[in-house]
Amino acid sequence: MTFSIVGRCAETGQLGIAISSSSIAVGARCPWVRGGIGAVSTQNITLPALGPEILDLLEQGASASEALDKALTTHGFSQFRQVTVIDHHGATALFTGSEALGLHNAVAGEQCVAAGNLLSSPQVIEAMVAAFEGSAGEALPDRLLAAMNAAMAAGGEAGPVHSAAMSVVSDLLWPIVDLRVDWAEHDPIGELGELWTAYRPQMQDYITRALDPTKAPSYGVPGDE
Template sequence: MTFSIVGRCAETGQLGIAISSSSIAVGARCPWLRAGVGAVSTQNVTLPALGPQILDLLESGSGSAAALDKALASNGYSQYRQVTVIDQHGATALFTGGEALGVHHAVAGEQCVAAGNLLSSTRVIEAMVEAFEQADGCLADRLLAAMHAAMAAGGEAGPVHSAALSVVGELVWPIVDLRVDWADEDPIGELDSLWQAYRPQMQDYVTRALDPTKAPSYGVPGDE
């Protein structure tokens, strides 16, 4: 049903998540990030509340494993959940309940954790971690490389229909927040295309927000 990777860039401190699912609009429920705090993916039978709860615990000083354990214990039904966590320092935690769907797996790597359920094989998750660790480029590039590796390794047992990519840096809002809420085919390819279109404009939007007097032209009629 879902596979994802949470990761951190050791050079910039950016935190990010890439995720895909057979369900509609996975980006609306599963990825949770907070600048300078951490990133959480909550999936399988998703409880969105786990994301902000774990981030709150991280922000208050809990370690990744302790934050994950406390949030799961306070909500019940943990046997249905699959959750991955990375904090601002790169410390990771992961959990997969006994009622996780189909073939499932979770692996922590260097500055990343990948997890999935209803997979074609456990190799899918291992391929994601390897791709992230070996990829060049910025954090978004490396997260997408992991997603492509997952599909090349077999992906889900059935078709995927939605995908999302989110990255936070020093600002309180995401510098990348891209979603494909439904595609009949290849939502990860569509997500990658969105990223390639957004990448050259990303800094412009930051500049406009922080100092409108230095804002680049929008390039639309009436903009001078």
């Protein structure tokens, strides 16, 4: 039903997540990122509260494993959860409960963790990690999308996917990338890639506009001089 990757760029310290699901609006429930703290994917039978709670625990000094264990214990029903975590140092943690749906897998790699359930095969997740590791040196959003495309090339989910999302944070208080395809009949990951292609040349401009409006570039819309 869902596959995802959380990752960190060792060069910039950026953290991010990319995720896709057969369910609608996966980006509204599953991906959680916080600049300088970490990234979390909470999936399978999703409990959105796990994301911010794990990030809070990381911010308070817990390790990735400690934060994951404490959050799962607090809420119970852990047998239904699949959760992955990466902190701002690149340390990782992962958990898949005994009631995870269908074929499932979770793999930690270098500065990343990928996981999924209701997969066409466990090798889908291994392909994601290999793609992320093999694209070192590229921008983090490109590496996350490379992992998602590798997952689809390896068979993806057992059924069609309909939504996708990607979020990346830096040292700012808001995401520098936060893109979502809440529903698509075909290829939401491809649509997500098109959104990134459109957004990439404007990303720094939006950061500049926020931090120093006197240097804001004009986009030629009414009132925007």
